[in-house]
Amino acid sequence: xxxxxxxxxxxxxxxxxxxxxxxxxxxxxxxxxxxxxxxxxxxxxxxxxxxxxxxxxxxxxxxxxxxxxxxxxxxxxxxxxxxxxxxxxxxxxxxxxxxxxxxxxxxxxxxxxxxxxxxxxxxxxxxxxxxxxxxxxxxxxxxxxxxxxxxxxxxxxxxxxxxxxxxxxxxxxxxxxxxxxxxxxxxxxxxxxxxxxxxxxxxxxxxxxxxxxxxxxx
Amino acid sequence: xxxxxxxxxxxxxxxxxxxxxxxxxxxxxxxxxxxxxxxxxxxxxxxxxxxxxxxxxxxxxxxxxxxxxxxxxxxxxxxxxxxxxxxxxxxxxxxxxxxxxxxxxxxxxxxxxxxxxxxxxxxxxxxxxxxxxxxxxxxxxxxxxxxxxxxxxxxxxxxxxxxxxxxxxxxxxxxxxxxxxxxxxxxxxxxxxxxxxxxxxxxxxxxxxxxxxxxxxxxxxxxxxxxxxxxxxxxxxxxxxxxxxxx
Numbered sequence: 001x002x003x004x005x006x007x008x009x010x011x012x013x014x015x016x017x018x019x020x021x022x023x024x025x026x027x028x029x030x031x032x033x034x035x036x037x038x039x040x041x042x043x044x045x046x047x048x049x050x051x052x053x054x055x056x057x058x059x060x061x062x063x064x065x066x067x068x069x070x071x072x073x074x075x076x077x078x079x080x081x082x083x084x085x086x087x088x089x090x091x092x093x094x095x096x097x098x099x100x101x102x103x104x105x106x107x108x109x110x111x112x113x114x115x116x117x118x119x120x121x122x123x124x125x126x127x128x129x130x131x132x133x134x135x136x137x138x139x140x141x142x143x144x145x146x147x148x149x150x151x152x153x154x155x156x157x158x159x160x161x162x163x164x165x166x167x168x169x170x171x172x173x174x175x176x177x178x179x180x181x182x183x184x185x186x187x188x189x190x191x192x193x194x195x196x197x198x199x200x201x202x203x204x205x206x207x208x209x210x211x212x213x214x215x216x217x218x
Numbered sequence: 219x220x221x222x223x224x225x226x227x228x229x230x231x232x233x234x235x236x237x238x239x240x241x242x243x244x245x246x247x248x249x250x251x252x253x254x255x256x257x258x259x260x261x262x263x264x265x266x267x268x269x270x271x272x273x274x275x276x277x278x279x280x281x282x283x284x285x286x287x288x289x290x291x292x293x294x295x296x297x298x299x300x301x302x303x304x305x306x307x308x309x310x311x312x313x314x315x316x317x318x319x320x321x322x323x324x325x326x327x328x329x330x331x332x333x334x335x336x337x338x339x340x341x342x343x344x345x346x347x348x349x350x351x352x353x354x355x356x357x358x359x360x361x362x363x364x365x366x367x368x369x370x371x372x373x374x375x376x377x378x379x380x381x382x383x384x385x386x387x388x389x390x391x392x393x394x395x396x397x398x399x400x401x402x403x404x405x406x407x408x409x410x411x412x413x414x415x416x417x418x419x420x421x422x423x424x425x426x427x428x429x430x431x432x433x434x435x436x437x438x439x440x441x442x443x444x445x446x447x448x449x450x451x452x453x454x455x456x457x458x459x460x461x462x463x464x465x
Contacts, residue, residue, distance in 0.1 A: 054281045085432060085463050087261040087283050091333060127333045127344065129461055135263030147259030156335040156344045158366055164405065167342035167366035178259070181280065181287065217282065 060215025072101035128155025166194035186213035256296025260285035319431035336458030341367030
């Protein structure tokens, strides 16, 4: 008798346990059918749609000429990497090198050497902020228009020359033309200014660099 | 030299081909604005040359800063500003989200990177800095600087914490403490030509002001105590101005 009662009680409990969620679901269904007055506030996730390639980095190489004050003009080459924060502003790191020639004094005197061979290596780097001041288009013939920008850069860095590192201010202007979506052609002019006491007294030297560069956006 | 240049160019090319194949587009979206303005380049200075109407679908191809290159159903390709695509829908009817700056970014950003310049005891400073915002007011930051002086050159690397008093103000003061390593290389003509590496600690204060929802300008003064191997410690001052991007 006891056992039968217990069985009955247990089966009753089990039945209740099974049917309760079903009732709850029915109730929920009835609620959902009524129109929602308050929209749920779901925070939007900040993600790019998958597969959308973000290309804000730009890296490439350049070659040109640098006029090293008192040492003539030399071939200059190097690399640059930039990150575009907005359509207007970018940051750029540049590194370049050149081999300085001889001063006129060295040429005229014949044998005098102011610098050793390794001291003639002119290596500079700078970190700059750039501003795309004049966006526009470059037209080639009647059918091709390529996006372009004239930009200005202001940077600080260092130049190793004549066995010493010099604090360098790099002021530049350039033209960037996009050949296609990801290749850009640069024409760049920079003034690398630093103080040097190489020829006896301190003076601010201006070293003008003109380069042609190719970069890729990625 | 020429060979290494060629290798670098080839490497760049390969890298990009990989990126390009991966980026065949993000699938179509349906225009919800009255129309989309397609520009010839990624910037507001480029002319609008085509318009896509509401209800049409466009493919998203690539993104550069705030501009997205799209292709219309007739094959026309152009650049559209993020703000117009924010209101497009996927074919499934979900809104498309494209991250961008908002006034909230001033207090809610996680990372800061910056370029700095200034002076340290007569030497010029060229530096980079990065900070992680643990909370809007508490930042963990790291700085590396190249020091270029008349009598010596060197490097300075520090790690520290900074407290920003009111990140929601346009201009806010901050203070910081930290430690690091100072490497000094005197120029050859001096009496003590030996290189020195010393540990150092600093306390600093400064001001930072937002330029936009992405950039801020920071001016800072730091006083360093250099723990030299000599009998007494050395105290040096540094001031810097930095241009910071936050995201």
